[in-house]
Amino acid sequence: MAATLDAGQTAARLPWPALVDEIEALLRDASVRIPERIVMPTAPGAVLFVMPGCDARVAMTKLISFTPANVGTATPTIQGDVTVFDVASGTRRVILDGPTVTARRTAAVSALGARWLAPNTAGPMLIVGAGVQGRAHLEVFAQVLGVSRFFIASRSAASARALVDHAQALGLQAELAPDADAALAGCPLAVTCTPASGVVLRALPRPDAFIAAVGAFTPQMVELAPALCRHMADRGRIVVDTREAEHEAGDLLQAGIDVAACPSLGDVVRAGQPGGRGPVLFKSCGWAGWDLAAARLAARGPEKA
Structure with missing residues (x-):
């Protein structure tokens, strides 16, 4: 049995x-x-x-x-x-x-994306959204990539405080980030993992930024401002988790990005070519794989x- x-x-x-x-x-x-x-x-x-x-x-x-x-x-x-x-x-x-x-494989995919694509994995890391996915991303980036300092932004002050407390209990440095856009300037790593009911990140990233966006997985959902997505397309690199993102990645579709032209994580891994300069946006929509x-x-x- x-x-x-x-x-x-x-x-x-x-x-x-x-x-x-x-x-x-x-x-x-x-x-x-x-x-x-x-x-x-x-x-x-x-x-x-x-x-x-x-x-x-x-x-x-x-x-x-x-x-x-x-x-x-x-x-x-x-x-x-x-x-x-x-x-x-x-x-x-x-x-x-x-x-x-769902929580663990989603966060693990983000960490794999960062391992292959992030220009700078030293941290600190900004986590926007302090629910289950926020906690999972904090844990996997700490354990797998060695990130030790985190900034937590959430519409729920209680959830943000709870995630800061969890990080500190794990021996990590963490503090609240009342303004996610302001915090992004000091963070080469970031993840947005919210219910995707509206834009939560608008600021343009650092040249060495890696942003994983995991909350929006339908064409109607969104976490990132269109201007931010277009900046990534023009000045950096956008990689999707799978080809299914072509019809699911609300952040990119609403920004008018040609998602079909974006490489997938599988393309990057199989080619063995993590390279590239400039900021990276890793858009994750989920996959049964x-x-x-x-x-x-x-x-x-x-x-x-």
């Missing part, structure tokens, strides 16, 4: 350094097959995602709901599971907590994760 793991047990199967490495390995694996995901509208503004994928050994399906109306309530915005199967036998291996997989990477790692068991 397959084990059903709770959030803590799922996180334990997905340690940050191993997860980042597994995502990179997946991008080099020719056996990976990821069909187009199903995005079915449910309640007003809410959707149900069905995201399958497999490689030569492992198959998985992520079934997850996204309900923006739950923001600010006791009910999570993201709920669901990731079921992992053995390809050879069809046996169900493990059932993972979906929101935990990232969940498959997490499923592959988790299926090996806690002793091998």
Whole structure:
């Protein structure tokens, strides 16, 4: 019988350094097959995602709901599971907590993007949005890239304070950033991970900046000002997580950016060419391949994760 793991047990199967490495390995694996995901509208503004994928050994399906109306309530915005199967036998291996997989693989992809693309990984790092993704990004950038100083900006003062406290409990330096745009000038690393209900970052970045934008994953959602996106296109480089961003990256689409002309993270990794000068915008919309990477790692068991 397959084990059903709770959030803590799922996180334990997905340690940050191993997860980042597994995502990179997946991008080099020719056996990976990821069909187009199903995005079915449910309640007003809410959707149900069905995201399958497999490689030569492992198959998985992520079934997850996204309900923006739950923001600010006791009910999570993201709920669901990731079921992992053995390809050879069809046996169900493990059932993972979906929101935990989503949080960890999204942040790990940002860290992989920074490892390949960021001109300056020394920090400090600005985190705009102090929810689950803000916490995940803080942890992975600290553990994998060695960032030790963070500035936290959030519309919720309580959430921002809680994330600062969490960082300090981990032995990191962290402080509140009342003005995200002002803080960006001192931060070569930044991530926007908000509900994407409106622009949260407008300032033009430093020449050595790396900005990961993960909150907006539909054409209607947005976190970055159009002028900021166009500046990145003109003066730096824009890289997307996958080709699906061509019809999902609201920040870029609303700025009139030709998303099809932007390289993907897989293109960069497979070419082995991290180079380039100027600021980098890494636009992440999500992909079942990232969940498959997490499923592959988790299926090996806690002793091998």
